[in-house]
Each structure stands twice: as C-alpha cells, then as structure tokens.
Amino acid sequence: MDTTKKGGIPFHVLMFLGFFIGLAVGLYVNLYVGAETPWVQTVTSSVTGPIGQLFLGLLFMLVLPLLFSAIVVGVAEMGDLGSLGRVGWKTLALTVVVSSIAVLIGLALVNYFRPGDGVDPALAQSLLAQYADSARGIVENAPERVDLGQFFLDLVPRNVFAAAAENQVLPFMVFAVFFGIGLVLVRSKATDALQQAITGLFEVMMKLLTIVISVAPIAIACLMFNLAALFGWDLLARLAAYVGVAVAAMAIHMFIVYPIFVWVLGGKNPFAFFAQVRDPMVVAFSTASSNATLPVSLRAAETELKLPRKIARFVLTVGATANQNGTALFEGVTVLFLAQFFGVDLSLNQQIVVMLVCILGGIGTAGVPAGSLPVIAMILVMVGVPAEGIGLILGVDRFLDMCRTTLNVTGDLVVATVVSRGEKDPVTAEPEPIAPAV
Template sequence: MLIGFSLGLSTGLLVHLAVGGDVGWVQWLTANVTGPIGQVFLRLLFMMVIPLLFSALVMGVAEMGDLASLGRTGLKTLLLTIVISGIAVVIGMGMVNLFQPGRGVDPVLAQSLLDQGKAGAASIVNSAPTSISLGDFFLELVPSNVFTAAAENAILPVMVFALFFGVGLVMAKSPATDRLQEVVQGLFEITMKLINLFIKLAPLAIACLMFNLAALFGFELLIRLAAYVAVAVGAMAIHMFVVYPLAVWFLGGMSPVAFFRGVREPMIVAFSTASSNASLTFALRAAEQQLHLPRKIARFVLTVGATANQNGTALFEGVTVLFLAQFFGIELTLMQQFIVMLVCILGGVGTAGVPAGSLPVVAMILVMVGVPPEGIGLILGVDRFLDMCRTTLNVTGDLALATIVSRGEDNDPEDEGADSTAAAPVPA
C-alpha cells in the first residue's frame, strides 16, 4: 500500500508538471480509469460498513460478559473521547490565535474571493444543520426505524441499536440467544472475510486515488492558502506526535514506537481514502494482530470511535472557523471561542466518517458566530489534503483510545492462545 501510495503520488505529480491537469487525455484517464478504480474500492468498503459496525459492536458488547464490564469500558471510552478531543480543539484554536493566518487580508479581496467561493460552497451550506442542541442530538441518536437509519447511512443510530442489541444478548442468556450470538459472530467473520478479499485491491486503488489528486491539482493543493494549511497541519502534527505518544505511554503503558509501528497500515489507508469508515477494517486488524489488544475492547472502542472519537475533525472545525472569522475581519470574544470549542467537540461526534463529512458542521458553526458560511468555498481547494490529514489523526486516535482503554483488561482466552507466539507490546 505504501508503494502504491508513493507510485500514484509521484506519477501524478510528474504528469501535472509535464502536461498539466487540464489536458484532454489526463482528464479522460482520471474520469474513466483511475477515478472509477478508486471509487469502486471505496464503495466495496462502504458496502460492508453497516454489517461490520453492527456485528463488531454487538459482539464487542456481548463478549464483555456482564454489564459492569460494559459500563466501565463505556465510561472510560466516553471520558477519554471528551478529554482528548478537547485537547485537540484547544491546540488548534491556540495555534490560530497565535499565528493569525487569516489576518491582514484586504476587505475588497476578501469579498471578491467570497463571491467566487459561493458557487462551490452552495450545496454544503444548504445541507448544513441549523444548530446542534443537546436535546435534538440525543433524540436523533435513537432510531424510530433501524432499517431506515441503515438505508440513510445514519451511522450513530445504527450503533445505538447495536449497543442495545448487545446489551440484550448479555441480559437474556439462553440457548436461543447463544445461537443468535453465534449467528452475529458468523456475520462478523463473513464481513471480515469479504473485506480481506477487497483489501487485495488496496495498493492499486490507493495508487489511482493519489494519481488523480496529484495529476489534477499538483502542488497547488499544498500552496493555496499556505498559512491556513500550515497552521492546521501543524496543530494536527502536535496532537499526533506529542499528545498521542504521551497518552499511549503514560495511560496505555505501551511504547510509542511500538504503537506507531503497529498502526502504520490503517494510517496509510486513512490518509489515502480520507474516510474513517473505510479504515475501520484495517484498524480492527491492526489492534488485534499488531497491538495485541483484547478483542472485545478493540471491537467496542474502534467501532464506537469510528464515528464518535474524531479528534482531527474537531480540531479542523475549530481552526477553520477561527481562520475564516479572521479572514473576514470578525472578532470573536473568548466566550464565543469557548462556544465554538464545545460545538466542535459535539459536532465531531456526529460527523459522518466519509470524505468532507465535516464541512456541513463547519458551515453551521460559521452561521452561529456570524461568519459568512459561503467562506467554506475559500478552503475547498485545500480541503481534500486537510481531510486526509484529519482522517489519519482520527483513525490513529481511535487506536490510541483502544490502547488506553485496554490497559488492565484481560485478554480473551482465544486471543491469548492466538497471540502466545506473538511479540507483546513493549511496555513503557
């Protein structure tokens, strides 16, 4: 996969430098060959997301054995998600306030750029929620019809149903429920088997995705709005290489070197696909086979974290809102920034784990603080790159969270037998 990533990126950049992204044959190649190959791979993975999330979360809950273990694991996951996401938002907003990447723009230029960006941002603004209230948020978590929620790709309600389904399996122990649990386990194994089959396409698909990105945009992707990109990526780098290693080392009892060595594969997939959902399979495999985490903890934390623990998304939303406020010369008070931080944490929980899934939430926050939501059009040219970065942060954060929650938890008997010959994680 790393070879495919490097080959696609380098080939795409060479094509862009040699002939440009507007040449007919380049447009034809990306539209009819490399683009469809990458999209077919993503669709194959998205096709399995609902059965994978449902079966993995149900089994993760059912294998806890008792509600006390489930409650302890769930509480640890929730508290750590809030704390680590809060740290991410504080880092991002602190970087924007320190470096002021949006300051000093001519108001006339800002208005002209806003007018140019309105067309590209129109659909995003129209799809943005009007607000996020605690009442509506919790109400929408409970599906009135789980099949409708699954058909609409509403991940959080499906996860809530799976959570209660798993709790029911724990509470209603009988020969019939034991057989049902075996059926769900069979669904999980079939899903994983199919995904492992699809994964064989990953090197080719990643090469095609990166070729498209590099051939069409070239270095422009990295130099447009360079200050904004630098601040956002810098904040993500601090969270990735300072916060996560410290958390894994002190709270998870694992060497950061061993941790990052074990999560290389899901990080590469997350960066190239920009989708937490598409990376979930790779994260589950890395947690069990590379990090040797208890299977029940890995399944529970990673399936929940794929939607709920999105540190990179929360950080990105805070950075973007403050940058656009600076760009348009709108001063935000400390109280407004505090509200932005809280909404970013809450918005990160409900953001879809698909490419560009956070932009409607950003538009909603911009309206809340009086910034023109059409300003999103200014960042669309660099959002794909930032989406790749924040998705990598999200997926790595899920694995870090699973590592921390797993500390002090017993391995499943099957895990201990399977891992008896494997090298254990290096202790801190």
Template sequence: MSGSGTEELAGRRAAFSLQWQMLAGFLIGLAAGLVAYAVTPGAPWIDAVTRYLTGPIGQIFLRLLFMLVIPLLVSALIVGIAEMGEMRSLRRVGLRTLLYTLIVSGIAVVISLALVNLLQPGSGVDPAQARALLADAGQGAKAILDRGADTPTGMQALIAIVPDNVIAAMADNDILAVMVFALFFGIGLVLVQTKETKLLLDAMEGLFAVTMRLISIVIRLAPIAIACFMFNLAAQFGWDLLLRLSAYVGVVLLALAIQMFGIYSLLIGLPARRSPLRFFAAVQEASVMAFATASSNATLPTAIRVAEEKLHLPRRIARFVLTIGATANQNGTAMFEGITVLFLAQFFHVDLSLGQQLMVMLVCILGGVGTAGVPAGSLPVVAMILAMVGIPPEGIGLVLGVDRLLDMCRTALNVTGDLVAATVISAREEISAVPSPPAPTR
C-alpha cells in the same frame, strides 16, 4: 463477498476521482479569478457574473448542504450513543471510551484554537475588501450575520444549549441545542431497550443511511461550486488569497503534528505504559491506509487487524473501541473544523468572543461524533458551524480546494488516535481485571 469488495473499490475510486475534480475546480476558479483581478479589476461584467451566475450556483450548493445537515447529525449522534450501550458486557468499556473521546478531543481542539489565535493565519486582509465581499454575499449570508449578532452570551448562552422546543431549534439552525437533544435521545435508547425502541433505532439508522446517500449526491456538485466560490473570492482579493491559504494549511498541519507526536506519545507512554516508537512502527500500515483512502470507515478492517496482530490487544476491546472510534473519536476532524472556523472568522473580520470560541470548540467535539468517516465527511459540519457563528458560508470555498491533502492528514490522525484509544483502554482494563490480594487471615 467479491461483489461487495468490487462495490467498495469502485466507491473508493469514485471518491478519489471526486477529490481530484474538487482540486481542479479550485484551480480553475482561482486562476480565472486572479486573471480577472489582474486584467479588469472592478469591471462591471465581473459583478454581473458573480451576481447572476457564480453566486447563485454557490448558494444553491450551500442550501442543499444545510437542508441535509440537521437530519444527518441528529441520526448519527442518536445511533452512535445508542450503540455504545447495546453490548451489556462492555458497558464499562463504553463509558471509558466515551470519557476518553471527550477528553482527548477537547485537548485537540484547545491546541487548535490556541495555534490559530496565536499565529492568526486569516488576519491581514483589507477590511474594505472583506466588507465588499460580505455585501455581495446575498441575502442568505446577511441573514446569517444578523442572526449571529443576536446570539446570546454568558449565562443565557449556557441556558440556550438546552432547547425548550427542538423543532424551533432546528428551524433556527441552533445546532448545539439540537445536538444536546440528540445526545439525550440516544441515552434514552440506551436506558430503554425494548422491541419498540429497537424499531426506533432501526429507523434512525435508516435516516442516517438515506441522508448520507443524498449528501454523497450533493457533494458531486462540489467541483462546480468550488470553482464559483474561488472565482468570486480571487476576483475580490487577488494574490493575497494565496498567502492566506498557505498560512492556513501550515497551521492545520502544525496542529495535527502536535497531537500526533506530542499528545499521542504521552498517552502511549504514560497511561498505556508502552514505547511510543514501537507503537508508531506497529500501526504504520493502518496510518498509511488511512492517508491513502482519506476514510476512517474504509481503514477500519486494517485497523482491527493491526490492533489484534501487531499491538496484541484483547479482541473484544479492540473491536468495540475501533468500531465506535471510526465515527466518534475523530481528533483530526475536530481540529480541522476548529481551525477552519476561526481562520474564516479572521479572514472576514468576524470577531468571535471567548464564549463563542468555546462554543465552537464544544460543537467541534460533538460534531466529531456525528461526522461520517468518509472523504469530505466534515464538509457539512464545517458549513453548519460557519452559519451558526455568523461567518459567511461562501467562505468554505476557500478551504475546499486544499481539503484533499488536509483530509488525508487528518484521517491518518483519526485512525492512529483510534488505535491509541484502544491501547490505553485495554491497559486500563487489564489493571482493573487484576484481582485484589486476599485479606490476611487472623
């Protein structure tokens, strides 16, 4: 037991150290790019550095992420859906948990999309500079943009989310179609519970564990990749980049605050019939732990103890909902992903139609189910969505440097949201458990 605790503590320290390394890479790349922009704007040596050094390093980092994102999301979704049906006594709770997650996550993403469209944090960049950056992005980004131009719309887009060949969907990076397949596969594992399907579920869990381990190795390269990304961007955009980043951070924090103190307060006050002030006072320990660790999984033991000892929720419901919620009910992550995608679309002048924005919203909701509850766990999903809608994936370097603060804030929202879900579902279960009065005898 003590050995396991030591390994967990070492893992937290390593993750925290990595976040500071990412921040350092962000600042170093930003400073170097700003100096180059101020001293020798448009110099030939800057083009040579970006073309032969910083550009290829960033491309390799992104390709490693894209290589792993499909197996990660497929295995995570299949295992997450299958585990919801393993406990027969909690089938009703599982259905309510799933329905609650989809509805509240949908509200969260709608708030995010409304704010980012209203406030336009990424607009105002010189289109000529943006086009120049796109021209220097390399063949990989150009191919993504060409593929995004061929994206189906309207009824064809609706039909296209159901893949006729899942292998082809994976090869084409049609992530929404792959997610639909994974959801159906997970439902199939719920409906068919045999010894063979249990082995299949174990294999999916093994695939998830291996993919997570490989992504953790790739993420260690993030500080170097971030420095390269930021040098390329700052050398092109100069001081205007800082203004856009501050606007982006402000919009993310505003969206998280509306969800935390607006939507969650309504859920606690109406369906759960509790005092929002008392609720937030009771869960502050779990919220602070989530903020400090930036990990829903690391905060899970604290959240369970808070639910049982301070909120006095039924043990079977609290443990089920919080365990599922640590992976599936991630409102903050869905909001962050939605805002980031639209911010970068505005920054690079990639026009997304209403249909494409709704598709982004759906992928963010489903991506929340498949996002690992660890620091920087949403990074592969964000990179995947950027590629899917035709936004240069190199732009992810813009947000990685400020991601530490945003990761801490959205994790606090995720964990608080799990406790809200457990409270609401417990209240509904208590109402359902009240026996109906006996019919009057004549």
C-alpha cells in the same frame, strides 16, 4: 464515498481542477479586467454566485438530519455498555477529553499565528456585504457577552423542534446525544426498531451527501472564481498560512498528545505503538476515510497491539464515527481562520461555542472524504461568517482530509490501547473456530 468519476478520473483530482481553474480565472479577472467591470459583476452575481450558493444550500438542507442520525447512531452503538460496563463510559470520556485537547490546540495556534489576517479590510467588508443577505436569518449569532450560567442553560432546548427550526445547532446536538443515551439505556423490540430506522435515516443522508459532494468540483470552481476575482494574490498567501497552521496543530496532537496518552495511560512505548499502527495510518492517509480504514485498524489492534478482541472491536467501531478528534481540530481551525479572513472578531463566548460544536460535531461527522463540510458550513453561519468562504479551503481540503483522517484513525487506536489496559476479554480465552475450507 466513491472517489472516482466516469472515465476513472479520481474525484480529488476533479476537486483540484475545479479549485485551480476557478482560482486561475478569478486571478486573471482580478489582475487584468477588474472586479468592478459590469460583466464581471453580472457573472459573479447571476451565475457563479448562485451556483455556489446552491451547493451550500444543499449542505444546509442535509446538515441537521445528518448530525442527528449520526450522533444518535454513534452513541447508541455503545449498546455493549451493559456488558462492557466501565469500558463504554471510559471510551466516551476519553473521546471527549482527546477531542477537547485537539480543538484547544487548533484554536490556540490560530489565535496565536492568525493566518487569516492581512487581507484588505475594504475587500473583506465588500464580500461580507455581498453575502450578508444569504447568511442573515439562517442562524442567530452567538451572544457577545460571556454569561456561562445562561450559556449552559441554553444548551438544553425547551422545545427541540423549535431549536431545529431556528437552526440552534448546539442544543439540537445535545438533544441527539441524550436521545442516543436513551436508546442505550432502554432495550426492547421497539427501541431496536427505532434505532434501525434512525440508522436507515443516516444511510439516506449519507447517500444524499454523496450526491451533493459529487457536484463539488463545479461549486468549488464557482466559489473560487468569486473569491479570487475579489481578493487576488492575497488569497494565496492566506491559504498557504492556513494550511501551515492546520498541519502544525495536527502534528502537535499526533506526536505530542498521543504519545503522552499511550505512555502514561496506556502503559505502552510510543515508538513501539507507532510502529505497530503504521499500516492503518498509511491506509487512512491514502483513502481519507475512517470507515474504509476500519478493517485494517481492527487487524492491527488484534495482531500488532495484541488488544482484547471484543474491546478493540467495540472501541474502534464506535471510534470510526464518534472519535473524530482530527476532524474536530480541523473544523475549529477552519472556522477561526475564515473569521479572521473576513474580519469577523469572535468573542471568547463565541469561540467556546465553536469548540463545543466541533467536539460534538466530531461525533456526528461522517467517516468519509469531505464528511465535515456540512458541519463547517453550519458553524460558519452560527458565528456570522459568510458560509461562501468555505470555497477558500475546498481546493486544499483533500490533503488536509488525508492528514486529519490519519489523526482520527490513530486516535481511535490510542483510545483502544488506553481502554484495554487492565482489561481482560473473555472472548480471547478461546480462539474463534475456523470455518473448514470449501
């Protein structure tokens, strides 16, 4: 994604400006004018509110085709499963396990520290009521009672088109995974053409997402104005707590979970591992893009980690799209934080749904800055949280995006290290010919 605007202003700077301008004006209105003043009500309901709603509506419009195409392409790109055999399935299994651990860490910390608590319930309910109509009917809430048998039955859509029309995201994502597996198992000219067409759909959705995200600074300013005008200084305290919990969860995953996998399953010294992957970690943190970091990761895997070339290329290329465990963690933390902020009590079953959608969403999240926003917006309405609340985190999303992208890229290299243990790549037996200088 292009991170600059006309005049060379970095896009994340515009995001920060939108965030702080909306926050500052909203706080001023809250402190010195009052949220109940007639003209403030008119502005929030007729100007800033609709602009923020339009931005979110565009995200909702793109989310299903984006998720479908990204998941199918991510799974189907494991087309080397026939030749790599166990390597592909080992990669997929590790991706699911590592992402599950990441989401569980995030959910555990949010439930323990509850960074979203402490907001005046009357104000939270006021905002809930304000946006109730926009969220109603978009996605049905998850059931309140835990019925694991019915839950797993509901994962398989009886009618995939009906599931898509009713925005039943989790069954639709399961269908996308199975569709991608089908493309891996059936190889013909027709399926190759179909995969190419779905790849084209993904590229179109990515371009449209880029266009939508380009207006995010204006939408952020409007969303933050509405939220700050209503919540005042409570907003800043809750936001700081949210960032602290999110970074703590990522740090636990980075410096405890990853070293265990590298040491126990990869047979490698964790200190040596982190020293050898420092370059892709720095690039990932600075660009906030897994795709942009991929060439640096490939170089580190081959020259520093000394992994088999073919296996490293396969695992890291797939991982740039499919192994987004840092993003999955971030999505889980964000959804539960906003649920606490707005006083929405999520049942155990709803949190399980959040966890599974985050894991599958990690496969379907674009490896570009702000690529997780559509998934978060959809999960919010799935569990009955006002999607407009996403404006709370957009201003600090750039920093958190840098952190979770670093986690994503490092996780790709961890999986590549574990999968490569005991594997020999015939490609490495003979060095690739070097083209003569022109």
